[in-house]
Amino acid sequence: MKKLFAILVALVLVLGMVVGCTPKTEGPGGDPEGPVSREVKLKVWAAQEEQELLAMLIEEFKAANPDTTYIIETGVVGENDAKTRLQEDAEAAADVFFFAHDQLRDLVIAENLLEVTVSTEDVIARNLEKSIVAASFDDRLYAYPATADNGYFLFYDNSVLSEEDVQTLDGILAKSNEAGKQLMFAVNDSWYLASFFFGMGCTLTVGPNGKAIFDFNSENGIIAAEAIKVMVQDPAFCVGDNAIFAGGIGSTLSAGVTGTWNAAAAKEALGENYAAAKLPTFTTASGEQVQLGSFSGYKLVGVNALTLQPIEAMRLADFLTNEANQAKRFEVRGLGPSNIAVFNTDAVANDIALRALREQSPFSVPQDVPGRYWGAAAAFGNTLTNLDFSVDIPTMLNDLVASILGG
Amino acid sequence: MKNLRLFLFTLRQRIAKLRFLSWLSIPLPGIVNIIYGQYIKGLLFFLAEFWFWIICFPTFGLAQLRQLASLGETPRRAVLQPDGTAILQGDNSLQILLFSIFIIAMAVAAILIWVAAVKSARLAEKELQVGRRPTSFWQDLKNLFDKNLHITMLSLPTIGVIAFTVLPIIFMICLAFTNFNGTNLPPTKLFSWTGLDTFRQVFGSSAGMNEHEAVVAAKKAYTFGSLIGWTLIWAVFATFLNYIFGMLISLMINKKGIKLKGVFRACFVLAIAVPAFVTLQFMRQLLMEKGVINTLLLNWGIIKESIRFLDNTLLARITVIVVNLWIGIPYTILITSGILMNIPADLYEAASIDGAGPFKKFTNITLPYMLAVTTPYLITQFIGNINNFNAIYLLTQGYPLTQKLYEAGQTDLLVTWLYKLSITSQYKDFNIASVIGICTFVICATLSLVTYNITSSKKKEATFR
Numbered sequence: 001m002k003k004l005f006a007i008l009v010a011l012v013l014v015l016g017m018v019v020g021c022t023p024k025t026e027g028p029g030g031d032p033e034g035p036v037s038r039e040v041k042l043k044v045w046a047a048q049e050e051q052e053l054l055a056m057l058i059e060e061f062k063a064a065n066p067d068t069t070y071i072i073e074t075g076v077v078g079e080n081d082a083k084t085r086l087q088e089d090a091e092a093a094a095d096v097f098f099f100a101h102d103q104l105r106d107l108v109i110a111e112n113l114l115e116v117t118v119s120t121e122d123v124i125a126r127n128l129e130k131s132i133v134a135a136s137f138d139d140r141l142y143a144y145p146a147t148a149d150n151g152y153f154l155f156y157d158n159s160v161l162s163e164e165d166v167q168t169l170d171g172i173l174a175k176s177n178e179a180g181k182q183l184m185f186a187v188n189d190s191w192y193l194a195s196f197f198f199g200m201g202c203t204l205t206v207g208p209n210g211k212a213i214f215d216f217n218s219e220n221g222i223i224a225a226e227a228i229k230v231m232v233q234d235p236a237f238c239v240g241d242n243a244i245f246a247g248g249i250g251s252t253l254s255a256g257v258t259g260t261w262n263a264a265a266a267k268e269a270l271g272e273n274y275a276a277a278k279l280p281t282f283t284t285a286s287g288e289q290v291q292l293g294s295f296s297g298y299k300l301v302g303v304n305a306l307t308l309q310p311i312e313a314m315r316l317a318d319f320l321t322n323e324a325n326q327a328k329r330f331e332v333r334g335l336g337p338s339n340i341a342v343f344n345t346d347a348v349a350n351d352i353a354l355r356a357l358r359e360q361s362p363f364s365v366p367q368d369v370p371g372r373y374w375g376a377a378a379a380f381g382n383t384l385t386n387l388d389f390s391v392d393i394p395t396m397l398n399d400l401v402a403s404i405l406g407g
Numbered sequence: 408m409k410n411l412r413l414f415l416f417t418l419r420q421r422i423a424k425l426r427f428l429s430w431l432s433i434p435l436p437g438i439v440n441i442i443y444g445q446y447i448k449g450l451l452f453f454l455a456e457f458w459f460w461i462i463c464f465p466t467f468g469l470a471q472l473r474q475l476a477s478l479g480e481t482p483r484r485a486v487l488q489p490d491g492t493a494i495l496q497g498d499n500s501l502q503i504l505l506f507s508i509f510i511i512a513m514a515v516a517a518i519l520i521w522v523a524a525v526k527s528a529r530l531a532e533k534e535l536q537v538g539r540r541p542t543s544f545w546q547d548l549k550n551l552f553d554k555n556l557h558i559t560m561l562s563l564p565t566i567g568v569i570a571f572t573v574l575p576i577i578f579m580i581c582l583a584f585t586n587f588n589g590t591n592l593p594p595t596k597l598f599s600w601t602g603l604d605t606f607r608q609v610f611g612s613s614a615g616m617n618e619h620e621a622v623v624a625a626k627k628a629y630t631f632g633s634l635i636g637w638t639l640i641w642a643v644f645a646t647f648l649n650y651i652f653g654m655l656i657s658l659m660i661n662k663k664g665i666k667l668k669g670v671f672r673a674c675f676v677l678a679i680a681v682p683a684f685v686t687l688q689f690m691r692q693l694l695m696e697k698g699v700i701n702t703l704l705l706n707w708g709i710i711k712e713s714i715r716f717l718d719n720t721l722l723a724r725i726t727v728i729v730v731n732l733w734i735g736i737p738y739t740i741l742i743t744s745g746i747l748m749n750i751p752a753d754l755y756e757a758a759s760i761d762g763a764g765p766f767k768k769f770t771n772i773t774l775p776y777m778l779a780v781t782t783p784y785l786i787t788q789f790i791g792n793i794n795n796f797n798a799i800y801l802l803t804q805g806y807p808l809t810q811k812l813y814e815a816g817q818t819d820l821l822v823t824w825l826y827k828l829s830i831t832s833q834y835k836d837f838n839i840a841s842v843i844g845i846c847t848f849v850i851c852a853t854l855s856l857v858t859y860n861i862t863s864s865k866k867k868e869a870t871f872r
Contacts, residue, residue, distance in 0.1 A: 087592045087835070091483070091495070111482070111595040238697070252697075305595060306483065311491035371589070371833040375814050382808035386718040391810070399810050403626065406619030 039069045040312045045077035045085070045094035049261075053332050054320075061319050072316075079150075079299050086112055086304065095307040096317050099143075100150060101134040101298040102367040105206060108137045114303040116141040118314035126323060131338035134298045134366060143300035144321040147329065148343070149259070149336030150297025151364055152192065153356040154280065155245075155266045156255035157181075158273035166275075168289060169231065169282040172255055176236035181254035184240040187228055188385040190377035191295060192257060196224040196282065198293025198365050205368050212370035214404050217397035225384075225393045227282050227290075232385050239385050263334055263353035276356035278363070296364035298338055376403035416540065419443055423535035429528040436524035440541075443531040447544035452524040459517040468510040474498060475507040476600075478585070483594035499594040500587070508578050512569070583841035589834040605838040609846075626813040627839070630824070633812065635850070637724070638820045641799075642792040644728045645735065650785060652732060653739020654747075654777065658769075660740070661747050672744070675737045683734050687801035690730050691717070718807050720817040727818055731798045742784060743777065750776050782862040789858075790851045794822045821847050 046054050054074055062070050075094060077085045082099035083106055090112055099107070107113045116123065120141055124132050131145035156166050160179045165171040172183050187193045194204060200220035207213045215221060231237050240248065245256045246265040250273070256262075257279065267274045279292035301317040303310065319325065326337040330347070336354045337343050348354055380400045383391075422428050422442070432439040436456045440449030474480075479498030487493050531541035542550070551559045583605055591598035607614075611628025613621040660671045678686070693699050694716040701713040716726045750773065758768050799805065805819035805827065814832050815824045821843055829840040 084833075087589075090592075090594055091499075110590075110592060111484075114485075244697075306485050306495060308485065308493050308495070309491070310485065310487060310493050374833055376810075379808040379810045379812070382806070383810055386715065386807050388719075388807075388809075396810060399622070402619045402622035403810075403813075406617070406621070406623040 038067070039071065040309050041071045041073075042096060042307075042309060042313055042316060043073045043075060043094040044316070045075045045082060045097035047078040047098065048076050049333060050098065051076060053329060057320055057325055057328075061316060064319075065315075068312075070312075082302075083107055083112075090304065090306050093304055093306075095304050095309060095313040096301060096320070097304065098146060098299055098301055100367075101131075101143075101300050102295075102369055104135065104137060104142060104300065104302075105368060106371060107302065108142055109210070112305050113142045114305045114307065114310055114314070116144065116303075116314065118311060119318050123318065123321075126340060127338045128340055128343060130296075130366065131298045135300050143302040144317045145298050145338040146301050146321045146326065147299040147335040148296075148338035149354065149357055150295075150299060150367070151357055151360065152195075152257050152259045152279075152294050153353075153360045154255055154257055154277045155249065155262065155270075155353075155356075156275050156277065157250055157253075157270055158275045160254040161275075163275075163277070166255065166277045166280055169280045169292075172280055173231070173234050173236045176254040177234075179254060181252060182236050182238040182248075184238055184245055184248065184253050184256035184258075185231070186239045186241065186257070187232065188239045188378065188381040190374045190381060193228070193377050193381040194365075195257075195279065195292045195294055196228050197221055198295075198363070199282065199290045200224040200284075204365070204373065206370050212372070212404050214370070214373070214401055217394065217401045221397055222394055223284050223286075225397060226285050228384055229389065229393065231282070232387065260334060260336060260353050260357065266353075274352065276352045278356055278359035291363050294360055294364045295367040296361060297367045299335070370404055372404045376400055379403075415444065420535050420538065423532045426532070426536075429525070429532040432525045432528035436521050439528035440524070440531060443528070443535060443541050445527075445531060445541050445544065448527065448547065452520065452527070455520050456517060456524070459513065464510070464514065467506075468514070471503055471506045471510050474503045478599050479503050479593075479597045482597050497594070498597060500585075500591075500597045500599070501593045504581060504585075505578060508574060508581070512574055579841055579844060582837055583845055585838055587837045587841075588839070589832075589836070592835065601838075605842050609839060609842045623813065626811070629811060630813040630815050631843070631846075634815060634819055634821050634824055635846075637818070638793055638822075641724075641728065641795075641820060642789050645731050645792040645795065645798070646785060646789045648728065648732055649735035649739050649788070650781075653736045654743045654773075656736065657740045657744040657747055658773070661744060672740065675740050678733060678737045679741075683797055684801050686734060687730070687797065690733070691802050694726060694730075717803050720807055720809070723803055723807055723818050727799060727802055730802055731795075734798065742781065746777060746780050747773070783859065786855050786858050786862075790855055793820070793847065793851055795820065796822050796826065799823050800826065 044054065044058070051074065058070075058072050058074070062072070077094070077097065079098045079100045082097050083103040086093040086097065086099075086107070087110065104113070116135075123144055124141065127135075127145045128148055131148050132141065135141055135143040135145050154166060156172075160181060161172060161175050165175045176183055185192060187196070197204070197216050197220075200223055202218060202221045202224065203213050203215050205213050216225075236254075238244075238253075240253075240256070242258070242262060242265075245253065245258050245262055246269070249256055249266050250269040256266075263276075266276075279294060281289040281291050284290055301321050303313045303317055307313045321339075323339045323341050326339040327342045327345075329335050330337050330342060334351070334353070336351075336357060337348060342348060377400065380396060383396065419442070428442065429439055435453075437449040437452030437454075440446075440452060442449075478500040481497045483495055483497035483499055485493035486496050534541045584600055584602060585598050586601045586604070587598040590596070608624060608627055609631050611625060613624040616624055656675070659665070660668055665671070695701070696713045696715060696718065700716075701710075704710045705713065715722060717723050754772050755768055758772060763771065799818055799820050800823050803816070803818045805816035805823050807818075808816045812819070814827055814834075814836075819827070825840045825843045825847070828836040828843070
């Protein structure tokens with residue numbers, strides 16, 4: 001009886017030999033003969049909304065480089081997911097990928113990003129200074145800036161709220177209550193939650209030693225949290241996501257705090273009543289008006305450190321983010337450019353959503369956040385929006401700070 | 408030709424009578440079989456061992472095993488070549504661990520084959536000593552489809568289970584003893600063995616930590632304890648409520664005098680026809696703060712404020728249990744109605760004559776009968792509910808969140824927490840997830856073994872009629 005077993009095991013071993021012991025072929029595909037019939041394989045990751053434009057740009061890139069045969073594969077990975085997906089298996093991940101700039105620190109520390117060595121000076125010269133700062137770490141450039149519009153501001157319904165109303169949170173809530181509508185402000189989401197704390201001048205960033213700098217439990221932080229507590233109990237307040245915003249703006253929602261990616265949806269739903277503005281001010285317990293802050297962010301294009309075609313990958317990343325293609329990205333997708341020339345065109349300056357974002361930018365903080373913040377702050381925000389006030393605010397904030405500093 | 412074979416046979420018999428040659432297969436597996444005339448089998452034994460121990464193990468295997476202790480020294484990097492392309496160099500902890508386990512499994516298999524070779528040589532020798540020819544390869548093959556058929560049938564599933572279940576489980580268990588998390592992600596970083604550190608974290612040791620780290624460590628430990636509690640509560644309610652309500656409904660449908668039994672049953676089975684995840688998504692939409700149910704109740708003036716079905720801890724927990732009834736009861740109806748019809752009617756008649764009411768009949772006839780038959784089903788349901796990812800994750804995603812828990816919400820089960828830690832969390836605590844996996848396995852294995860062994864299904868296994 002052992003015999004058959006033995007034979008089968010032997011078969012498995014033989015199969016194992018084929019799988020396990022054949023020398024692995026690593027290294028670039030294509031022949032090393034020379035540039036005549038050079039074949040370059042690349043994989044690009046971008047968000048679903050970018051795909052159409054991306055396909056077009058890739059064709060243009062191929063046409064611009066006729067002496068090389070490019071085999072470029074595209075994958076759908078949103079900017080927000082890029083780090084997670086890349087780190088699942090960095091070797092199998094894309095060579096060139098779009099990502100949100102707040103992931104840069106983690107990606108650099110994990111050595112997933114290649115330093116920019118192709119047209120570095122040109123990139124630095126042609127993009128907004130803030131976007132270059134966002135794409136750099138320790139004064140080295142690690143990515144190509146693609147957009148400068150990752151941030152949030154206020155979309156509102158002109159027929160319900162006047163320009164005056166949207167100056168203050170109280171004004172928005174009062175008018176919305178009258179009209180039986182609601183303001184969507186997802187403070188259960190860590191990203192939006194920070195708005196009140198930044199308004200009060202709190203700090204949330206990462207120090208040069210890689211340690212979190214975080215003081216939401218300061219006196220100012222407590223004032224901010226108390227203001228959130230008041231807001232979430234207002235009948236005209238609600239939380240929501242992109243789907244709820246797109247479905248509700250113009251009907252059940254009078255206004256919503258979100259970003260440029262919802263501009264098209266808002267424009268379509270509101271028509272002539274479409275309007276956008278910087279975030280309003282909120283009222284502290286002592287009656288002061290404080291301007292809400294926000295995160296500002298950039299979409300970047302990075303090159304995987306484990307790519308087999310570093311030079312070609314960087315050339316493609318450079319191409320995807322050059323002036324002409326940022327202009328196209330604005331035209332097709334309405335995304336705000338980081339390229340100085342495109343940024344200064346009339347079309348960009350007159351765009352309602354981008355103008356609101358620009359008004360908000362003096363009150364925005366570049367998004368460089370310790371990773372522990374997201375989970376811990378979501379728990380804090382959800383506790384408030386679930387109207388669970390069983391623990392007092394200072395204790396909750398202390399817990400939040402400990403979770404982030406001790407993570 | 409015939410003479411030659413006879414000569415060889417006699418020669419082999421002579422050698423066999425010396426009773427020492429078979430020992431030669433300990434250093435040289437397969438050779439003795441060849442000498443005794445089992446050419447193909449001997450060759451297979453020899454080739455398998457030769458290939459593994461001489462070719463594969465020293466080159467590929469040793470390289471992996473040597474790195475197993477450190478799990479790699481230099482992280483993987485792309486090294487730029489003059490032509491602008493790059494090649495990859497360096498180690499990958501995950502691959503080292505994976506290949507090491509694979510090579511160890513292969514070594515165990517090779518040793519088993521070696522043992523089989525020795526035994527087979529001894530057997531051939533014994534056969535020759537009593538004057539019989541050792542079985543030929545073709546006879547062996549024929550036997551595999553005749554008197555050794557059970558081996559043929561069982562070996563493929565056995566190998567499959569070892570390759571696709573046992574080895575991955577060993578791999579996962581190993582991860583619990585490493586620091587494989589978001590800060591040490593291969594291939595660009597390496598992870599290493601950390602012994603029982605992860606277990607200490609989960610069970611709440613805060614030795615050598617600063618004030619903030621101790622808060623987080625305490626939170627992890629609290630989360631673990633709290634989620635075990637809720638997981639067990641959930642499993643008990645989800646299992647037994649489904650069972651009892653399902654049985655009651657099928658009793659009602661089975662009752663004499665009920666018309667259109669088939670229609671009623673079909674109604675309930677319809678709930679199975681819709682995939683559970685669709686139902687759960689739908690229920691989620693219905694129950695949301697601005698969902699249909701709340702909107703209707705508000706419009707009818709029955710409630711003044713939205714009911715927070717999914718945002719309030721207690722309500723959310725009740726909601727998941729109740730919604731799970733919708734999904735679970737139809738299955739219980741299907742399973743129990745057949746068994747209920749099998750209970751001899753004379754038992755009930757006799758009970759009626761003795762003056763038993765419906766409740767007495769249920770507790771003294773129906774329930775014992777059902778329990779005897781369905782306990783194994785209940786156990787699998789209970790274990791299934793401990794690991795019921797869909798019902799929780801698709802309905803509430805573990806929400807509501809609370810600061811008391813680490814990367815988890817109030818309706819999270821151990822298994823959904825595990826998912827969050829390893830898939831959705833920013834920090835990818837694979838090692839903690841592995842510890843949770845081990846603990847869940849221990850809980851499930853203990854509970855099912857203990858309960859199964861005290862059930863009548865087990866005790867009367869042989870006597871069941």
